[in-house]
Amino acid sequence: MIGAGGFVGRHVMRGFECERFIVTPFFGPDDAVDEPRTPFFRGDVRDEALLERALDGAELVIHAAGPPSVADSFSDPNRYVDIHVRGTALVAAAARAAGVRRLLYVSSAEVYGQGGARVTEEPPPQPVSPYGAAKLAAEWMVRTIHATDGHRPIVLRPFSLYGLGMRADGVVGRIVQAIREGAPLHLQTLAPVRDFLHIDDLIDLMLTLVEHPDPPAIVNGCSGTGISIGELAETALRLAGRRDLPHSNGALSRPNDITMLVGEPSLAEGLGWRPSRSLTEGLAEMIGP
Numbered sequence: 001m002i003g004a005g006g007f008v009g010r011h012v013m014r015g016f017e018c019e020r021f022i023v024t025p026f027f028g029p030d031d032a033v034d035e036p037r038t039p040f041f042r043g044d045v046r047d048e049a050l051l052e053r054a055l056d057g058a059e060l061v062i063h064a065a066g067p068p069s070v071a072d073s074f075s076d077p078n079r080y081v082d083i084h085v086r087g088t089a090l091v092a093a094a095a096r097a098a099g100v101r102r103l104l105y106v107s108s109a110e111v112y113g114q115g116g117a118r119v120t121e122e123p124p125p126q127p128v129s130p131y132g133a134a135k136l137a138a139e140w141m142v143r144t145i146h147a148t149d150g151h152r153p154i155v156l157r158p159f160s161l162y163g164l165g166m167r168a169d170g171v172v173g174r175i176v177q178a179i180r181e182g183a184p185l186h187l188q189t190l191a192p193v194r195d196f197l198h199i200d201d202l203i204d205l206m207l208t209l210v211e212h213p214d215p216p217a218i219v220n221g222c223s224g225t226g227i228s229i230g231e232l233a234e235t236a237l238r239l240a241g242r243r244d245l246p247h248s249n250g251a252l253s254r255p256n257d258i259t260m261l262v263g264e265p266s267l268a269e270g271l272g273w274r275p276s277r278s279l280t281e282g283l284a285e286m287i288g289p
Contacts, residue, residue, distance in 0.1 A: 001013055001016075001023050001024070001025050001026060001062050001064075002026040002045060002054075002061065002062065002063045002064065002065045002091060003026070003028070003045075003062075003063065003064035003065030003066065003106075004025030004026055004027050004031070004040075005025075005027045005028050005031025005032065005033070006028075006031075006064060006065070006068065007068070007161070007163075007165060007166050007167060007199065008064045008106055008158075008161070008199070008202070009025070009064050009065075010165060011163070011165070011199045011200070011202075011203050012062055012064070012203060012206065013025055014203075015200070015203035015204075015206075015207065016203075016206075016207065019207060021060075024039055024040065024041070024054065024058070025040045025041070026040075026041045026042075026043075026045075026054050026065070027040065027041065027042045027043075028042070028043075028044070028045070028065060029042060029043055029044055041053070041054040044087075045065045045066070045083065045087040045088075045090065045091060046082070046083070046086060046087045046090055048090055048094065051090055051091060051094040052094055052097070052098070054094075055094050055095055055097075055098040055100060056098055057098070058095075058098060058100050059100065059101045059102070060100065060101060060102050060103075060104070060210055061091070061095045061100050061102075061103045061104070062104045062106065062206070062210075063088060063091050063092075063103065063104070063105050063106065063142075064106035065083070065087065065091075066080075066083045066084045066087065066088075066134075066138075067079065067080060067083060067084075067131075068167065069131070069169070070110060070129050070131045070132070070254060071254045073129055073130035073131035073134070074129065074130060074254060074255055077130035077134075080130050080131055080134045081130070081134050081137070084131075084134035084135060084137070084138045085134050085137045085138050085141060087138075088105065088138035088141050088142060089138075089141040089145065091103075092105075092141055092142045092145040092146060092153070093145055095146075096145060096146055096149050096151075100151065101151055102151060102153070102154065102210055103142065103146065103151070103153040103154070104153070104154045104156060104206060104209060104210055105138065105139065105142045105153060105154070105155050105156065106156050106158065107135045107136075107138065107139050107155050107156060107157045107158075108131070108132065108135045108157060108158060109157050109158060109159040109160075109195075109220065109221075109222070109261055109263060110127060110129060110131055110132035110135060111125035111127050111132050111135050111136040111139070111157065112125050112126070112127070112132075112157075112261060113125065113126040113127045113128040113129075113132060113258065114126070114128060114258055114259065114260075114261075115258070115260070115261045115262075116260050116261075116262070117193075117226060117260060117262045118224065118262060118263070118264040119220070119261065119262065119263050119264055120220070120264045120266075120267070121157070121216070121218045121219060121220055121264075121267060128256040128258065129254065129256060139155045139218075142155065143155065143217070152217060153217070154209050154210070154215050154216070154217065154218075154219070155217060155218045155219070156205070156206065156209065156219055156221055157218065157219070157220050157221060157263075158197060158202055158221035158222075159194065159195040159196070159197055159220070159221060159222040159223070159261065159262075159263045160172075160194040160195060160196045160197065160261075161196075161197055161198075161199050161202060161221075162196055162197075162198060162199065162282060162283075162286070163198050163199030163200060163282060163285075163286070164199075164285065164286060165199075166199070171187070171194075171229055171232070172196070172232070172283075172286070174187065175187075175232065175233050175236050175246075176236065176283075176286045176287055179236060179237065179240045179242070179287055180287070180288070184244065184247065185233055185237065185244070185245075185246040185247065186246070186247050186248075186249070187229060187233060187246055187247070187248050188248065188249060188250075189229065189248055189250065189257070190228060190229050190230030190233065190246060190248045191228060191229070191230065191259065192228065192229050192257060192258060192259055192260065192261075193226040193227065193228050193229075193259070193260040193261070193262060194226065194227065194228075194229065194232075194261055194262070195222045195223055195224065195225060195226055195261065195262040195263045196223065196227065196232070196279055196282075197221055197222055197223050197275060198275070198277035198279075198282045200276075200277055201221075201223075201275040201276060201277055202221050204273060204276070205219075205221050205268055205273050208268075208271050208272065208273045209271070212271055215271070216267055216271075219267050219268050220263040220264060220265060220267065220268060221263075221268065222262070222263025222264070222265050222268075223263070223265065223275045223279075224262070224263060224264060224265040224266075225262070225279075226260065226262035227279065230246060230248070232279075233246035234246065235279070235280065235283060236283050236287065239280065239283055239284050239287055240287050
């Protein structure tokens with residue numbers, strides 16, 4: 001598991017180990033390792049020698065490493081390109097050299113840009129952020145490096161993930177933190193519509209994909225249901241027993257804000273997967289008693 005210290009990586013380790021997978025984590029250089037496993041690896045995803053040692057003998061590689069902030073990618077695009085694109089190319093090459101049976105790359109729905117509603121995997125992606133552009137380039141690195149080795153990689157495009165342990169600077173994290181602190185809820189904008197998928201449902205989809213004999217090359221990780229940031233915040237406030245409303249300063253969270261991005265889950269559902277956690281249940285779990 002490359003990117004084991006991140007939100008997705010920590011849940012992958014827990015979820016896959018519950019299904020009797022033996023998971024070897026690859027942590028970033030600054031990740032906290034609370035419960036070190038033996039063996040485990042720590043270092044930069046661009047370290048070729050370390051990747052070679054980490055992937056030796058692996059049958060499956062899940063790659064979810066790299067800086068996750070879309071907003072920060074505008075101020076430091078070179079770093080995002082270097083880690084997401086070059087780093088992913090090195091991972092894909094190391095996996096091919098090691099004879100890995102299957103590589104699952106965790107990309108992002110950010111590659112779709114102003115996608116709109118019920119976005120399928122078919123339209124050509126048009127990212128509007130350096131993060132989205134880097135993720136799309138990384139996808140092509142994975143697909144082209146493994147184009148002739150007989151082990152077709154899987155590209156998974158999650159939409160807006162949430163759940164316990166997520167980053168506090170994401171929109172759901174900010175909402176939950178304000179509620180826990182009993183503070184007024186101030187957000188930059190309430191209008192954008194997003195498709196929120198619980199992290200446990202994403203892990204279930206990943207398990208479905210890696211165990212399927214012929215998985216799709218590219219698949220959305222989404223619920224298929226859109227909700228505005230304002231409605232999301234109001235739902236969370238009601239769950240906490242509060243009657244106040246969220247406030248917005250009307251500012252954009254980034255230079256090119258996406259107004260609507262809702263996925264079409266039919267391809268994943270055709271594999272037998274269904275999201276099972278409602279947004280209300282997931283928020284209630286995060287808010288707590």
